[in-house]
Amino acid sequence: MYAAIRSATLLGTRGAPIVVESHVGVGIPAFTVVGLPDEGCRESRDRVRAALLSSGLEWPNRRITINLAGTAERKGGAGMDLAIAIGLLVAQEVIHPSAIERMAFIAELGLDGSLRPTAGMAPLVDAVSDCEVVVAGSAIAESMLARPPRLHGVGTLRELVDVLMNNQPWPEIDQIPVHVVEDPIADLADVRGQHSARLALEVAAAGFHHMLMVGPPGAGKSMLARRLPGLLPRLTDDEAFTCAMVRSAAGIGSGVTVATAPPFRSPHHSVSMAAMVGGGSSYIRPGELSLASHGVLFLDEMGEFAPTVLDALRQPLEEGVVSIARAHSSVTMPAKCLLIAATNPCPCGAGTPTRCHCTPHAKQRYLRRFSGPLLDRFDVRIHLVKPSTVDLTSDSPGESSAVVAQRVAHVHRVSLERQGCLNSAISAEHLDEVAPLSRDAMVWLRRKLDDGHLSGRGYHRIRRVARTLADMHGEHEVIKSEWVETAVSMRVSVVTQTEFH
Amino acid sequence: MEQLPQWAYNAALASLPLQTPLRLRRLIGLGDVGHVWEMLSNNERPLDGIPDDVWRAWHSCGEAHVQAVTEQCITAGVSVVSVHDQGYPDVLLSDPEAPAVLFFRGNSAVLGSRRVGIVGTRNATQRGKYFARELGAALAAEGVCVISGLARGIDVESHVGALSQQNGCGPVAVVASGPDVVYPREHHRVWAQIARNGCLLSEAPPGTVPEPFRFPMRNRIIAGLSEVLVVVESQSKGGSMITVREAMKRDVMVMAVPGSPGVPASEGTNDLLRDGCAPVTEVVDVLLALGLHHRNGSVVSLERDAAVDDEREVLRAMGRDSCSVDEVALRASLPVVHAAVLLGRLEAKGWVANSGGWWETLIV
Numbered sequence: 077m078y079a080a081i082r083s084a085t086l087l088g089t090r091g092a093p094i095v096v097e098s099h100v101g102v103g104i105p106a107f108t109v110v111g112l113p114d115e116g117c118r119e120s121r122d123r124v125r126a127a128l129l130s131s132g133l134e135w136p137n138r139r140i141t142i143n144l145a146g147t148a149e150r151k152g153g154a155g156m157d158l159a160i161a162i163g164l165l166v167a168q169e170v171i172h173p174s175a176i177e178r179m180a181f182i183a184e185l186g187l188d189g190s191l192r193p194t195a196g197m198a199p200l201v202d203a204v205s206d207c208e209v210v211v212a213g214s215a216i217a218e219s220m221l222a223r224p225p226r227l228h229g230v231g232t233l234r235e236l237v238d239v240l241m242n243n244q245p246w247p248e249i250d251q252i253p254v255h256v257v258e259d260p261i262a263d264l265a266d267v268r269g270q271h272s273a274r275l276a277l278e279v280a281a282a283g284f285h286h287m288l289m290v291g292p293p294g295a296g297k298s299m300l301a302r303r304l305p306g307l308l309p310r311l312t313d314d315e316a317f318t319c320a321m322v323r324s325a326a327g328i329g330s331g332v333t334v335a336t337a338p339p340f341r342s343p344h345h346s347v348s349m350a351a352m353v354g355g356g357s358s359y360i361r362p363g364e365l366s367l368a369s370h371g372v373l374f375l376d377e378m379g380e381f382a383p384t385v386l387d388a389l390r391q392p393l394e395e396g397v398v399s400i401a402r403a404h405s406s407v408t409m410p411a412k413c414l415l416i417a418a419t420n421p422c423p424c425g426a427g428t429p430t431r432c433h434c435t436p437h438a439k440q441r442y443l444r445r446f447s448g449p450l451l452d453r454f455d456v457r458i459h460l461v462k463p464s465t466v467d468l469t470s471d472s473p474g475e476s477s478a479v480v481a482q483r484v485a486h487v488h489r490v491s492l493e494r495q496g497c498l499n500s501a502i503s504a505e506h507l508d509e510v511a512p513l514s515r516d517a518m519v520w521l522r523r524k525l526d527d528g529h530l531s532g533r534g535y536h537r538i539r540r541v542a543r544t545l546a547d548m549h550g551e552h553e554v555i556k557s558e559w560v561e562t563a564v565s566m567r568v569s570v571v572t573q574t575e576f577h
Numbered sequence: 578m579e580q581l582p583q584w585a586y587n588a589a590l591a592s593l594p595l596q597t598p599l600r601l602r603r604l605i606g607l608g609d610v611g612h613v614w615e616m617l618s619n620n621e622r623p624l625d626g627i628p629d630d631v632w633r634a635w636h637s638c639g640e641a642h643v644q645a646v647t648e649q650c651i652t653a654g655v656s657v658v659s660v661h662d663q664g665y666p667d668v669l670l671s672d673p674e675a676p677a678v679l680f681f682r683g684n685s686a687v688l689g690s691r692r693v694g695i696v697g698t699r700n701a702t703q704r705g706k707y708f709a710r711e712l713g714a715a716l717a718a719e720g721v722c723v724i725s726g727l728a729r730g731i732d733v734e735s736h737v738g739a740l741s742q743q744n745g746c747g748p749v750a751v752v753a754s755g756p757d758v759v760y761p762r763e764h765h766r767v768w769a770q771i772a773r774n775g776c777l778l779s780e781a782p783p784g785t786v787p788e789p790f791r792f793p794m795r796n797r798i799i800a801g802l803s804e805v806l807v808v809v810e811s812q813s814k815g816g817s818m819i820t821v822r823e824a825m826k827r828d829v830m831v832m833a834v835p836g837s838p839g840v841p842a843s844e845g846t847n848d849l850l851r852d853g854c855a856p857v858t859e860v861v862d863v864l865l866a867l868g869l870h871h872r873n874g875s876v877v878s879l880e881r882d883a884a885v886d887d888e889r890e891v892l893r894a895m896g897r898d899s900c901s902v903d904e905v906a907l908r909a910s911l912p913v914v915h916a917a918v919l920l921g922r923l924e925a926k927g928w929v930a931n932s933g934g935w936w937e938t939l940i941v
Contacts, residue, residue: 271913272902291934421933428899428935433841435700436729437761459934461901523925545914558918565902565917568931 077101079166079173082180083159084203085144085151086196088360088400088407089325091203093180094146096156098163103139111144114152114359123154123185124161131189131234136168149405152359154184155194158210161185161233162240175240180204182219183212189233191215195327195361198222198320210236216249221320261306261337265476266299269467273300276458276566278480281307282487283499283544286393286415286453288378290570291460292425297418300460301374304416305338306477308371309485315370318410322369326362339371341413345380352385353398353411360400360407365392368413378417379445386450389415393453417454419443428461443570455500455537456566487547494552499544504536511543516557524564538563581643584657586610588650589643591657591678592782594634598676598794600627605659605677614643646782653757653783654772655680668692672801672827676780682756683776687722687747691867694724694803694824696796696817697731697810702842703930704897705810706734707939708834711878712807713738715860717745718877719869724749724802726795727771731809731817733764740770741879747775749802753795755785793819800824805866807857808833811845818845830866832857837897859941878941881927887911891919892928892938899935 079098084091107121120142125135142160144151158181165171182200183191193215194200201209202222209227211219216229228246230236238244267274273289277300280287289297311319316336343352343364350356354363364373375381392398392411400407422434423442434442451457491499495510502510513521521538524530530538539555541563546555590596590604590613603624607613616623620636650657658664659678666688669675693716695709709731713723717739725732727750739748750771752760756779759765771777780798781791793816800806800823808831811817824831832855836843850856857863860876884892887909894908906916920936923929929936 269903271906272917275913431841432933433700459901459931461903461934464904467903527925558914561918561921562914565921568934 077167079163081159081163081166081176082204082207083156084180084182084200085147085149085156086153086200086325086359087147087149087405088354088409089196089199089322089362089366090407091196091199091201092147092149093203094144094151094156096159096163097143097145098160098167099141099143100136100164100167101139101141105137105139107140107142109142109144111142112148112150113144114150116152116154116359117144117156120154120157120160120185123157123187124164126187127157127185127189127233128161128164130187131232131237133165133170133233133237134168136164140164150359150402153194153196155182155196155200157185158183158191158233158236162236165237171237171240175243178207179210180207181210183210183215185233191230191232191236193218196325198324201227202321213247213249218324221317221324261340261477262299262303263477264303264306264480265473267296267303267474268470269463269474270296270300270460271474273458273460274474274480276456277304278307278484278548279541279544279566280304280414280416280456281480281484282548283455283491283540284414285455285500285541285544287417287456287458288451288454288570289416289418289458289460290421290568291418292420292428292462295460295462297460298374298376301342301372301376301416301418302340303477304372304374304414305340307481307484308338308414309481309488310336311338311370319370322362322366322410326367328367337371339368340374341368341371342374342376345375345377347381347385349382349385349388353388353392353400354407354409355400360402360405362409363398365389365398365411365413366409369410371413373413373415375415375417378419379442383445383447387447390449390453415453419446421459446570451570452531452533452537455541457568457570458566459568483548487544490547490552491543499540499547502540502543507536507539511539512554513539513542513560514554514556517542517555517560520557520564521560530564534567538567541566580611581647583610584659584662585643585647585650586614587659587662587678588646588657588680588782589614589638591680591780592642592646592785593638595631598674598780600624600631602660602677605661610659649783650680653682653755655682655756655783656685658685666802669798669801674797675801676798679778679780680756680782681776681778682772683774684747685776685778687749687776688802690746691721691869692724692749692802692804693721693863693867694799694806694820694829695731695735696725696799696806696808696820697735698812698815698817698842698845699728699730699732700812700842701730701734701810702836702840703932703937704939704941705731705834705836705842707930708941709734709809710738710741711941712809712857712860712863713748714741714745714879715876716863717742717748719864720746721864721867721869722746722749722775724751724799726750726792726799727752727764727768727777728792728816729761729764733767735809736767736771738879740767740774742877747771749776749778751778751795751798751802752787753779753781753791754787755779755781755783757783758786760787792816796820797823800827800829803829805830805832805863807831807863808846808849808854810834810836810842812841813844813848815845821849830855832863832866834858879927884923884926884928887915887919888923888926888928891916891923892940895929895936895938897938897940899937901934902936905936 191212197218198221205224213229396412398411426432542559545559713735723739833846833849
């Protein structure tokens with residue numbers, strides 16, 4: 077009359093184990109799901125009923141109560157269909173309880189009784205990896221990302237019931253290796269000219285400094301941004317696993333990939349708040365911010381994004397995680413990405429000062445869309461100008477990504493050894509210790525502060541960028557004035573409002 | 578009823594609804610302003626050719642209107658003069674379109690010195706702005722009163738230049754809004770400084786917002802006040818051209834600063850030069866036009882630290898072109914980092930300026 081079956085539900089990018097309790101008792105025939113199910117869960121009733129009947133099994137015409145026990149969170153998704161179906165069969169004593177001991181079931185049921193994968197197979201399987209996990213045959217590859225010790229893939233409910241009732245052998249699963257997919261990343265050698273921009277890009281990669289590019293169309297903003305993942309070191313196993321989990325939870329993991337290349341996400345500017353930071357009505361889906369974890373989040377035409385979406389990025393960027401809080405639950409997802417943004421300098425986008433016909437007012441209004449605190453997050457802010465025809469047609473390619481990536485990797489290694497984090501994450505208290513300034517550099521910065529060209533926050537950020545620049549040039553001790561001055565030149569003020577003194 | 582001073586009635590008449598400069602001139606021309614106001618309060622129509630609705634609007638303004646305007650002038654520290662008053666600038670007395678009532682803050686005595694109007698586009702190049710600043714400074718140091726409109730770009734730069742001279746002549750700003758309504762907002766410091774050291778002038782009563790039609794109108798006052806009008810940079814159809822036309826109507830000498838062909842900010846000035854305007858290639862040209870004796874080119878210029886070694890090399894390499902950092906590095910054969918550092922130092926010293934990634938030398 078009663079059965080308890082293990083399964084899992086998705087909370088953001090993590091799976092949570094739950095127990096699906098089924099009770100089939102006397103009373104007016106009914107089917108009730110309790111335990112904070114969402115709409116998708118309630119629909120299970122019809123899928124499970126159809127699947128059982130299609131598989132030649134019996135639907136108990138009695139009072140059925142399903143309880144989703146385990147967490148106080150709202151449970152969503154169709155992944156518990158199979159657990160409900162098995163629970164009903166056990167409660168009706170079609171399957172003996174001992175047959176399902178220490179097993180977990182995660183699959184959606186088709187009306188014909190077939191098993192289907194659901195979004196987030198990898199984190200779901202991960203949550204119950206201490207059990208023998210049964211999933212849809214087509215979900216094997218994605219489930220393998222979680223590296224469960226015992227995993228079974230089954231095609232249909234009938235097949236599964238045969239195995240459990242008659243002790244038949246489990247269907248063979250081809251040992252699909254979790255294969256590593258190498259997305260081709262464009263090479264930095266393709267970028268002609270743009271020496272200062274290349275330098276800024278290298279700084280961004282080496283210190284994980286968020287970067288803003290201001291330049292006219294055709295200056296190569298997107299081109300540079302797309303090459304940034306190629307400069308970053310390959311993902312470690314842990315990082316690659318996190319990325320794969322996030323992709324799986326977002327429902328785009330069915331391609332079965334553990335990529336070691338850092339992810340590159342470039343959402344369109346019409347992106348909604350939920351799609352950017354994560355969220356959603358039924359279950360909380362990871363957003364672009366989480367999908368770009370350990371990689372690059374590129375915001376092209378930053379001015380076109382909704383201001384609320386941009387401002388929502390601020391806190392996650394600082395903390396490296398994004399927390400979505402709801403009345404009933406709160407979910408934390410990874411959000412440790414390198415933000416690179418691009419914008420036009422003015423509405424007309426002509427680029428050269430002589431050709432631009434925008435009034436100063438129009439320019440200001442265009443650039444004032446970015447809030448000060450958001451602009452402050454960008455350690456590196458550069459102006460890009462259209463490369464000259466000489467540069468474009470020259471035959472000599474620039475340095476290739478591989479060469480730059482080596483230097484970047486070196487800086488990463490050095491900074492991790494020195495302070496245990498990358499240069500952009502050095503806390504203000506530790507700056508004096510790990511990024512000491514030379515006398516000249518100190519004098520220069522003090523003058524900038526006195527002139528009012530630099531804010532207190534800008535001061536710390538410039539010191540971090542200067543640390544990266546010095547590291548890139550093999551100087552790991554005291555920071556020379558030259559690097560501080562270069563760091564200042566890489567932090568142009570974007571809003572062209574002139575206060576007259 | 579307590580008798581209010583004359584200026585209060587002047588201010589009240591100037592701030593009547595549907596008021597225009599011409600109507601105001603005619604009202605003021607009727608004689609004693611207190612009496613004129615009384616006539617309006619008695620629903621009389623002392624002028625011909627004024628539409629009915631205007632009369633109705635004027636008649637509906639009671640004594641409270643005078644009180645309100647008076648208080649506004651006092652709180653804003655604004656003085657009011659009409660053509661009949663002693664304090665009215667002499668230069669404007671002969672002007673056919675001079676405003677009948679002027680509102681000002683500061684010291685209108687500066688208008689007694691030699692006067693040069695400096696006008697130009699709001700969308701100026703860095704070098705144009707720098708030239709305006711130099712010109713303002715040099716003229717102020719020579720005791721010449723700089724007159725401009727305190728708009729963005731050339732206007733404000735010429736004022737900032739004039740204010741930079743400790744013992745120089747204070748500048749005059751002819752503004753389109755009321756003398757207490759700062760526009761654009763980022764000029765609030767210069768605005769206050771001019772009210773302190775020079776004179777802020779407007780034909781609009783305090784509290785008047787900067788409506789677009791007021792700007793071309795104030796240009797005629799700039800033209801009327803100037804002995805020489807210098808156009809630093811202007812588009813071919815810019816607002817500065819209105820000032821130029823007004824100046825030509827009044828036989829005020831117009832001078833223009835030449836610019837490179839094809840630069841929008843210099844199209845207007847180049848047109849003027851083609852039409853026979855006197856060119857200004859250095860600050861001395863303006864002083865000469867005023868007939869001021871200058872001591873062998875020892876014109877005051879803005880102070881800045883000298884460029885040294887590599888910095889000089891960078892300046893030479895840049896010439897008069899707008900360059901990106903990459904171009905500077907290429908021309909001066911320097912590594913990009915080094916070029917960026919040098920440009921930063923030159924910028925701090927005031928030798929170069931950056932707009933949108935393009936660097937320009939500030940050499941006149």
